[in-house]
Amino acid sequence: MTWKIHFGNCAAGLVIGSALAMGAPVLAQTAEQGGTIAASGSGAVLACVTCHGQHGEGMAAAGFPYLAGQGSAYLAAQLAAFASGARNNPVMAPIAKSMNADQIKAVAAYYASLPPVFDAKTLSGHLDTQPPKTATGAWLANRGDWSRDVPACIQCHGPGGVGVGQNFPAIAGQSAAYIKGQLLAWKQQKRDPGPLGLMGEIAQRMDEAQITAVADYFAALPQPAKAAATPVQGAKR
Ligand code: HEC
Ligand code: HEC
CATH class of the missing domain: 1.10.760.10 (Cytochrome c-like domain)
Structure with a gap:
């Protein structure tokens, strides 16, 4: 697994x-x-x-x-x-x-x-480990930004953002507005920082452009229709 x-x-x-x-x-x-x-x-x-x-x-x-x-x-x-x-x-x-x-x-x-809204088995095989430098969202999600001490999101949310175990929620396919809203809430300290304060700290270290980019990346993940913008190999709903 x-x-x-x-x-x-x-x-x-x-x-x-x-x-x-x-x-x-x-x-x-x-x-x-x-x-x-x-x-x-x-x-x-x-x-x-x-x-x-x-x-x-x-x-x-x-x-x-x-x-x-x-x-x-x-x-x-x-x-x-x-x-x-x-x-x-x-x-x-x-x-x-x-x-x-x-x-x-x-x-x-x-x-x-209840079954998730995406096909977890297929989506968890989705990794963008060599994204182009300009693909900010894919880069943050899969590689992180070590100049800001931001780990790759998939380290905790699983490959493809499908979620891991009880405490690391799936984020793939949540709307971009929702994902962005949560990251900004942490940045503005309006949402409890969660287990070990992990998300509070991560969101603090990201700027708003990075937050928007990574929200768009995860929002688009399970939808093959958007594959032109973000290649999703074999992912389906
Ligand atoms: C070190 C582990 C870790 C990393 C790395 C991490 N997260 Fe999280 N994330 C968590 C935990 C734990 C929660 C649940 C927080 C809670 O319980 O309130 C969470 C929750 C979230 C949520 C809220 C989901 C919801 O349904 O409300 C979003 C959005 C999110 N993370 C986005 C990201 C993004 C984007 C990245 C990469 C930039 C990232 N996370 C990296 C641990 C992590
Ligand atoms: C009137 C609309 C509405 C109803 C009815 C509603 N919710 Fe929500 N729910 C929301 C909104 C909006 C959010 C996002 C809040 C935010 O942005 O932090 C949410 C978020 C949540 C979350 C957090 C999800 C996450 O990924 O972190 C949980 C859990 C939840 N609702 C459970 C429930 C349950 C259980 C019920 C029924 C007893 C319920 N909701 C009824 C609107 C609703």
Whole structure:
């Protein structure tokens, strides 16, 4: 498995969660409850599908991220951060605050159980290890920028940005506006810096042109239609 190799490079490997310790039947039941909340809401909790799509695929044009296939620990941590204000978002804050701990656990398990919006197996074979010097986004994603101490994104997010384990979310195919918004939020210290402060520090070291370029790169990754701009060998949705 490719991710193990990349994962070894990453200090944040230490934070990988305890989800593996959960029993499978319990997890399935929890995910089922989460599916009900996602589809219909529960009491004061709004349905998630309205914004995040029927299958957790998100709505790129509106800036609603996909949730399908993200690690349950990651999703639960984000909901807790919205509720506490550590991650500042006026849309998600009241929704997260309306959920109790069990509901958060359930929706996180549900979305983690859904297939990602991209073909992870194919996309994780996608590497631009020799991008042209002018391809800022591809360069940052695959090689980093050592003059600024910015590691390659794929070291933690996996080749193709497909995500690694519980705590390193997939970023491939999120909308450019969403990716850029998150990086700027870290730069402006409006989003909790996350495990070991990793993303907070990385975003600080990037300038806005680099942020825009790398956001465009990952947003275009799973779509073969955009292959002319960014060659994607064999990637498909
Ligand atoms: C009215 C629209 C709306 C609804 C309904 C909604 N969300 Fe969101 N959600 C958003 C937006 C917008 C963001 C992006 C916030 C940001 O930019 O930080 C988001 C982000 C998230 C994230 C963070 C994703 C990531 O990759 O970090 C999670 C987790 C999440 N929502 C879960 C839920 C759940 C669970 C529900 C249902 C209980 C829900 N949302 C309902 C609009 C919505
Ligand atoms: C050393 C590990 C590491 C590296 C390198 C790294 N990231 Fe991250 N990234 C993380 C972690 C951990 C998170 C989850 C943060 C959290 O839990 O709040 C994350 C989250 C993100 C998110 C938010 C995803 C979402 O759904 O909201 C984006 C966007 C992102 N990273 C982009 C990048 C880009 C672009 C690069 C390369 C310039 C990069 N990352 C390099 C560890 C890393």
